[in-house]
Amino acid sequence: MDKIYAHPGSLRNTTTHYCPGCGHGIAHKLVCQVIDELAIRESVIAIAPVGCAVLAYDYWDFDCTEAAHGRALAVATAIKRVRPQNIVFTYQGDGDLAAIGTNETIHAANRGENLTVIFINNAVYGMTGGQMAPTTLAGQKTATTPLGRDVKIQGYPLKISELLTQLPGVCYVERVSLQSPTEIIKAKKAIKLAFENQINKAGFSLVEVLSPCPTYWGLSPVKSMAWIKDVMSKEFPLGRIK
Amino acid sequence: MTNKIIIAGYGGQGVMLLGKIIAEAAMLEKKFVTWLPAYGAEVRGGTANCMVIVSDEEIGSPLITEADTLIIFNEPSFVRFKNQVKAKGIILVNGSLAGDTSQAKAAIEKIPFTDTAFKLGSIKVANMVALGAFVAKTGLVRDKTVLEVIEATVPKDKPELLRQNIAALKEGMGLVKQPGKIEVL
Amino acid sequence: MTGNEAIAEAAIRAGCGFYAGYPITPQNELTAYMAKNMPENNRVFIQAESELAAINMVFGASAAGVRAMTSSSSPGISLKQEGISYLAGAELPAVIVNIMRGGPGLGNIAPSQSDYFQATKGGGHGDYHSIVLSPSSVEEAYGLMFDAFDLADKYRNPVMILGDGMLGQMMEPLSLKPGKVIHYPKPWALIGCQGRPANIIRSLLLKDGALEELNLKLQKKYKAAQEKEQRWEEQFTDDAEIIVVAYGGMARIIKSVIRQFRQKNKKVGLIRPISLWPFPVKAFAKQTRKKVKYLVVEMSYGQMVEDVKLAVNCSRPVEFFGRAGGAIPAEGEIIAAIKKLEK
Structure with missing residues (x-):
């Protein structure tokens, strides 16, 4: 019988610290699967963000550095x-990439740096306790928008991926989701393409991953997946943007 | 012997380059030198000055509180630096632009830096006219060395510019009424 | 060459492989020199989108095992403090040049020494030190750049060159002597994990005791630097009754003043700290004669004077004279301050 699924070699065999139902575990695994399939583990250098995924190097078995918040x-x-x-790839959350690090993001993209960016959008700050993120949806309740995000006061969910498509240095932008096995397979393909682009020296590639945060959405893991499908992906439509 | 020179004018009058050429010529003549610039925030039209020290011994402070020679391009610079010169010092003033210079603390010689440069075809070489006057007046550096520095400074592909600069230098040297050797003060 | 250009040329000769900077006066000649000469020498130059980006690029290049530097002036250095703290925490070597200008705030572009506290006491968050070297001539700035890269690699720690606008913009003759360049092995560097376990560069240490352990390691390193890396120059200290203490551009003015006192057989001397951190306490420990009084002169309203007081442990009188905000203490004012002490 053929072996069709195995633990990715570049993913360390360790216990997760992420909350039940968190999307980081899936996203970490997808990155590791792609790295193994492309046989690039020994030449990868990863940049972990500040946010829940700062400890990504506890799971990834390749060279990795932290970066200050937003500076990945x-x-x-x-x-x-x-x-x-x-x-070289960065793995960044919405606060890191689209709030404190907006400047670094836009200018690296505009210089057309030959990099791969995995952008985890879960519409909330996880590590600090569920505050409003730049991508928090209108009406969404967080620790700092207790009445829900009022766009007249807190502004609109920031669509950084769409913004980046305006820059000639950007080669590839796609938004994917972890809401279902079908979408996860699509997500993996997008991540793979983003790495292949770098191997082919094609320029700046970014994959935005809509990822669940059941803890700060106040939903069960299953309902969180449904929320991405029914609500979040309406604001952040899936598919290739550039 | 130490000679302290303050050169001041508007930004864009070539004040900094003039100081650099004096400093480099003195360096080629094996002297200790410092060149210290000071600008306003503007690149053109603001105030600009530089301080050049030429000495036989190691130079401590590159700042000049009392100069041996002032080279002044405009009235505001005269007002600012007129008291920062030794009584036995020399003031070379741009006769084309400086206004009232009656309050001079030291011997003053008015030379039309700008008008002379204009007659030679480029207002930009006013600094070379001043340089010529300085060389003739003080004898601090040899004209031969100054020429060497100018030749090295002007881009090789601009022979017309070089010719203009040298003409201005020579014109400036001829304008000095009492050429001399610098006194040890 | 100007001080700024000499610093840039020395960096290239010391093997600097990466430079990132952001325009700010009075250090722009340095960035421009690097923009031209780094690519010509097959090194990387980036004009960053901000000082924050520049220092974090330095962090990246250093993590990848390459000698890296940035330069700026006071307001820009304030922005870089985030990155400097991270460099110290992750134990990454880097060279940061601060050509100081007047502050606080946007201040002005005149020479100043008001960033002494920021440079020597840490500057960013956390319990760390940068090694801080202060040149007082163009030639010394050139030489100290080789030392800066060497100390950064040796101690795996940020090193700051603290100059002022006077030094940066001043032109002096300079002989481009080859400097000492030691290649330190960097097994910790990120180059891909072929044939070894993965390397991780981090400063986040959440496990019980792990951060204290790092801090103790850093303190041990700082202690070693304090023992081995104190640098200073002295003049006429054997018989001096008044020793003037000044660093950088300020010390040059003091040298002119001291020459005048010596011509009149007045016993005035100079201690010029070259390493501002570690502070050269040994220079003061040597002064066991009872008669010595100190005068600290700075282009600030009294920052290094605190370290001088600590160095003499209040056993001798320490007076201060300084001006800041772009004002430079004049020779006459310094002479008056020394004469006041003579009484």
Whole structure:
């Protein structure tokens, strides 16, 4: 009998610290599967963000550095420029990439840095306790929008992926979701393409991953998946953006 | 012997380059030198000055509180630096632009830096006219060395610019009424 | 060459492989020199989108095992403090050049020494030190850049060159001597995990006791630096009754003043700290004669004077004279301050 599924070699065999139903575990695994399939583990250098996924290096078995909050793409830019033969990627949350790090994100993209970005959008700050994120939906309740996000006061959910498509340095942008096995398979394909682009020196590639945060959405893991499908992906439509 | 020179004018008058050429020429003549610039926030039209020290011994402070020579391009610079010169010092003033210079603390010589440069075809070489006047007046650096520095400074592909600069330098040297050797003060 | 250009040239010769900067006066000649000369030498130059990005790019290049530097002036250095703290926490070598200007706030672009506290006492968050070196001539700035890269690699710690606008913009003759360049093995660097376990560079340590352990390790390193890396220059300290203490550009003015006192056989000397951190306490410990009085002169309203007081442990009088905000203490004012002490 053929073996069709196995634990990815570049994913460490360890117990998760993420909350039940969190999307990071799936996203970590997808990244590791792609890295194994492309046989690039030994040349990968990853940049972990500040946010829940700062401890990504506890799961990933390849070279990895932390970056200060929002600065992952500045760190990645320099690593790739001094070691162009390595495969360099950042893994960043919505607060990291689209609030405190917006400047670094836009300018790395605009320089067309040959990098891969995995952008986890869960519409909330997880690590600090469920505050409003730049991508929090209108009406969504968080620790800092107890009455729900009022767009007249807190502004609108920031569609950074769409913004980035305006920049000539950007090669590829796609929004995917972890809401179902079908979408997860699509997500993996997108992540793979984003790494292949870097291998082919095609330029800046970003995959936005809509990912569940049951803890701060106040929903069960199953209902969280349904919420992405029924609510979140209406605001953040899935598919290739560029 | 130490000679302290303050050169001041508007930004864009070539004040900094003038100071650099004096400093580099003195360096080629094996002197200790410092060149210290000071700008306003504007790149053009603001105030600009530089302080050049040429000495036979190691130079401590590059700042000049009392100069041996002032090279002044405009009235505001004269007002600002007129008291920062030794009584036995020399003031070379741009006769084309400076207004009232009656309050001079030291011997003053008015030379039309700008008008002379204009007659030579480029207002930009006013600094070279001043440089010529400085060389003739003080003898601090040899004209031969100054020429060497100018030749090295002007881009090789601009022979017309070089010709203009050298013409301005020579014109400036001829304008000095009492050429001399610098006194040890 | 100007001080700024000399610093840039020395960095290239010391093997700097990565430079990122953001425009700010009075250090722009340094960035421009790097923009031209780094690519010509097959090194990486990036004009970053901000000082924050620049210092974090330095973090990345250093994590990848390459000698990396950035430069800025006071307001920009304030922004870089985030990255400097992370560099210290992750034990990454880096060289940061601060050509100081007047502050606080946007201040002005005149020479100043008001960032002494920020440079020597940490600057960013956390219990750390940068090694801080202060040149007082163009030639010394050139030489100290080799030392800066060497100390950064040796101690795996950020090193700051603390200059002022006077030094940065001043032009002096300079002989481009080859400097000492040691290649330190960097087994911790991120180059891909081929043939070894994965490397992780981090400063987040959440496990019980782990952060204290890192801090103790850092403190041990700082202690070693304090023992081995104190640098200073002294003049006429053998018989001096008044020792003026000044660093950087300020010390040059003091040298002119001291020459005048010596011509009149007045016993005035100089201690010029070159390493501001570690502070050269040994220079003061040597002064066991009872008669010595100290005058600290700074282009600030009294920052290094605190370290001088600590160094002499209040056993001798320590007076201060300084001006800041772009004002530079004039020779006459310093002479007056020394004469006041003579009484």
